[in-house]
Amino acid sequence: MTPSAPTAEIADFHLAIVGGGIVGLTLAAALKDSGLKIAIIEALPPEQSREKPQAYALSLLSAHVWEGVGVWPALFPHLGKFERIQLSDGFYPGVVPFRAEELTGDYLGYVGEHRQILTTLQTFLDGAENLRWFCPARVTGFQTGGDWTEITLERGESAEVIKAKLLVGADGAQSPIRNLAGIQTRGWRYPQACVAVTVQHQAAQNITAFERFWQTGPMGVLPLPGNRVQVVWTLPLAEAQAMVQVDPETFIEALQTHLGPSFGALELVGPRRFFPVRLMQARRYVQPRLALAGDAAHGCHPVGGQGLNLGIRDSAALAEVILGAHHQGLDIGQLSVLKQYEAWRYPENLVILAFTDFLNRFFSNSFLPFLLLRRLGLELLRRIAPLKLLALRLMTGLLGRRPQIAQ
Numbered sequence: 001m002t003p004s005a006p007t008a009e010i011a012d013f014h015l016a017i018v019g020g021g022i023v024g025l026t027l028a029a030a031l032k033d034s035g036l037k038i039a040i041i042e043a044l045p046p047e048q049s050r051e052k053p054q055a056y057a058l059s060l061l062s063a064h065v066w067e068g069v070g071v072w073p074a075l076f077p078h079l080g081k082f083e084r085i086q087l088s089d090g091f092y093p094g095v096v097p098f099r100a101e102e103l104t105g106d107y108l109g110y111v112g113e114h115r116q117i118l119t120t121l122q123t124f125l126d127g128a129e130n131l132r133w134f135c136p137a138r139v140t141g142f143q144t145g146g147d148w149t150e151i152t153l154e155r156g157e158s159a160e161v162i163k164a165k166l167l168v169g170a171d172g173a174q175s176p177i178r179n180l181a182g183i184q185t186r187g188w189r190y191p192q193a194c195v196a197v198t199v200q201h202q203a204a205q206n207i208t209a210f211e212r213f214w215q216t217g218p219m220g221v222l223p224l225p226g227n228r229v230q231v232v233w234t235l236p237l238a239e240a241q242a243m244v245q246v247d248p249e250t251f252i253e254a255l256q257t258h259l260g261p262s263f264g265a266l267e268l269v270g271p272r273r274f275f276p277v278r279l280m281q282a283r284r285y286v287q288p289r290l291a292l293a294g295d296a297a298h299g300c301h302p303v304g305g306q307g308l309n310l311g312i313r314d315s316a317a318l319a320e321v322i323l324g325a326h327h328q329g330l331d332i333g334q335l336s337v338l339k340q341y342e343a344w345r346y347p348e349n350l351v352i353l354a355f356t357d358f359l360n361r362f363f364s365n366s367f368l369p370f371l372l373l374r375r376l377g378l379e380l381l382r383r384i385a386p387l388k389l390l391a392l393r394l395m396t397g398l399l400g401r402r403p404q405i406a407q
């Protein structure tokens, strides 16, 4: 895959996607062969952009989107797959088990490694006639006027200006595009941070995703191929910092206590990674000739592994709105078109942001009335089938408006 080499000589673009991460490339893949001329601008060289040692829980809806896009067959063999999800509250024995049969599918979700997902998307887009890569290239400014946005790129020592009808900021949580556009955000930092790590274990089966709520913060355990799991462990800030610094034996011992004996002996695979946690929603996702998607538009607590899934859904929704407008002969950068995307995705993302915030606050404390309430909640989830199904549909991304590409 050689995204640094132009795949087509195109002067002006319908669409310029800033950010060749998973969200940006999902949008490009959904518009491959659409006839729209697309620029993908990514600051990091391709090998470097693949290097994140992160894995993500992928919802059923994300799988459906990638099926519709056409990348799923290449990705599927490399994914961890889970047939079960277990929710638990500390050592309380009332565990809530969810099974794939409850949704009539084979799996409840998947776990993908960043390198694998991004490589698959890059390969899928390689050589596409309607795409041109600017990579490595960094967007340093843009100016909107009339029918176009002019985008300034820095490529090494030289600068270049390209024109597009629509600029999409899929450029991550710090989003230079959002900042250049002057779009404010709402949200807060949690007094918590995550330690993410991949470990090898000895359990006979590796088909369950666990969400374990400890009073110090939630812990997600996601199955990866090769008897590995990715652990995302939220802790109060100072404890998280300490957990990254303690010697590996002490870390493994603490992890073992929280995972329980069923995993057998654990071995660290790769470094421990530290992430501050915040909730963020951009005040708007669109303005004339500009749309934000993925972490550029929103960010949530990692409990439940929702962040990237929301971004994939944004990309599918934005592709649908753009294609609809293009087929009607409308200008894809005009505000009335982009508002359709915002009206669709803003409230749906807000629900998930609020839900993850609620889960984290409700479970990460030792306040007795909350403790009693949440155990009652878990019991109700265990016993009331429609309630359980609703929770399952929310976790797997099957609530809300489904993009056509995912149908």
Ligand SMILES: Cc1cc2nc3c(=O)[nH]c(=O)nc-3n(C[C@H](O)[C@H](O)[C@H](O)COP(=O)(O)OP(=O)(O)OC[C@H]3O[C@@H](n4cnc5c(N)ncnc54)[C@H](O)[C@@H]3O)c2cc1C
Residues within 6 Å of the ligand: 018, 019, 020, 021, 022, 023, 024, 041, 042, 043, 044, 049, 055, 056, 057, 058, 137, 138, 139, 140, 170, 171, 172, 173, 175, 176, 177, 194, 196, 232, 275, 293, 294, 295, 296, 302, 304, 305, 306, 307, 308, 309, 310, 311
């Ligand atoms: C500990 C942790 C665990 C998580 N677990 C999960 C999970 O299990 N499931 C899940 O769904 N989500 C999870 N998330 C969330 C997920 O990591 C993010 O939502 C996702 O990576 C965002 O993808 P993105 O493409 O929007 O942004 P990014 O991956 O940040 O990509 C943005 C791209 O834009 C490029 N860029 C930036 N500025 C410029 C510029 N000026 N010019 C050109 N290019 C630029 C960057 O180089 C980058 O490649 C987790 C997050 C954390 C912290």
